[in-house]
Amino acid sequence: ASAPEPAAAPAPITAPVAATPVAAAPVAAAPVAAAPVAAVVAAAPVAAVVAAAPVAPAGRVRRPRPRDVRDPLAYVVASLAESAEASSFSPPETVESSRWSVVRESIDHAIARLRQEGGHVEDHESLAQAALHEVLGLGALASLLDDPQVIEIVVDGPSRLSVDRGAGLSPVAGRFSSSEQLITILGRLVSRGGGDFDAAASLVEATLPDGAHLFAVLPPVSLAGPVVEIRRAGRPPVHGESLVQQGMLTTEMLGLLRAAVDAGRNVAIVGPSDLVGPVVSMVSNLGAPDDRVLSLEASPELALASEFSTRLVASADVGLARLLSHASRLRADRVVVDGVRGGEAREALVLLASRGGGCVLGVRSAADGSAVEHLEALASLGGGSDARLLCAAVHVAVKVARDASGLRRILSISEVSLSDGMSSESVLFEHDGEFRATGATPSF
Secondary structure (H helix, E strand, O other): OOOOHHHHOOHHHHHHHHOOHHHHHHHHHOHHHHHHHHHHHHOOHHHHHHHHOOEOOOOOOOOOOOOOOOOHHHHHHHHOOOOOOOOEOOOHHHOOHHHHHHHHHHHHHHHHHHHHOOOOOOOHHHHHHHHHHHHHOOOOHHHHHHOOOOOEEEEEOOOOEEEEOOOOEEEEOOOOOOHHHHHHHHHHHHHHOOOOOOOOOOEEEEEOOOOOEEEEEOOOOOOOOOEEEEEOOOOOOOOHHHHHHOOOOOHHHHHHHHHHHHOOOOEEEEEOHHHHHHHHHHHHOOOOOOOOEEEEEOOOOOOOOOOOEEEEEOOOOOOHHHHHHHHHHOOOOEEEEEEEOOOHHHHHHHHHHHOOOOOEEEEEOOOOOOHHHHHHHHHHHOOOOOHHHHHHHOOEEEEEEEOOOOOEEEEEEEEEEEEOOEEEEEEEEEEOOOEEEOOOOOOO
């Protein structure tokens, strides 16, 4: 009974060759392909890697992957899926160079077997490199993470990738061999950031070494495969002139917002998630460059210019509401709060009302309705609406959305005031096909 046990260790590597009878004749006819197989089977470092490399916990069972010759990348990676390297959460920079060479030989042999079974390979080297980076590295994410122009990466399952280089999300070429391998690559990213990856979890959150924020939703919660978003910190500061050039507002509107900040007015920006961040960053950067700015963010999306900024980002353990409740103890000339979308809105209003002027609030909301209406609705979730609190905390309200053609626009800039115990807004600028000033005079 004990005799078969020594042969069980290399089974994940040799099983594919043994299970494919048609491969016997080609191996004899092509001795160059046989050497890599022998090298892999005999290589002592495999045992060492098995012992040292962190592998997927028992909570998410790794099942044998089907091999379809119509999908060359999936076929090749599946051929090595049971090896220690393919299932390891070790970041690629920790893998010894000798292992890259050994695995590359195994991949070359898998490609040869793919051809023998009728698979079509357009470019051997491109396929081998793609498989190598999936088995040992970060797959399609590697080149995107190395691109300094990319500020956000979004993965929707193994077959769809999008990036934001400053002008919104756009699809890019690239894919992963399977959802299982994408989860393994996600584990390598979390390990690179010093975190412990639990492959059985449905929600994953981590900070990468460069400060980027990673958030992922895994099956079975995500039906189409893992959804991964990576937002980079340290983006180039957003300035008003750049948004004017993009057509988001006019020079006159920018001058009004600058005058509001100079006059110590608090500004709230309200709108969809993908539009609010750049405007919050821009308005925050209108203040004095030597101001000490304290930013409290639901996720690290802001691009601030101040050299004296202190950025606090919410996490799974410390939510935005908790950050807001403790922020009063921290010193700052101005406070920026971004990512408000629920009951924490009231905490944010209390904080802004108690601070000096020039603070900025970013609120995520639906595109319809006025900015003040959304602020009132969110504030009521935290324990009752209070018009006096709202008007003490917010003096200027900015509504952002996409126009009928899909372009990003500031749809309105309004001054908020208290009238007969109720909050009211006086629209100063609006966009209804084109930007125009209403003729109303601000108090600042």
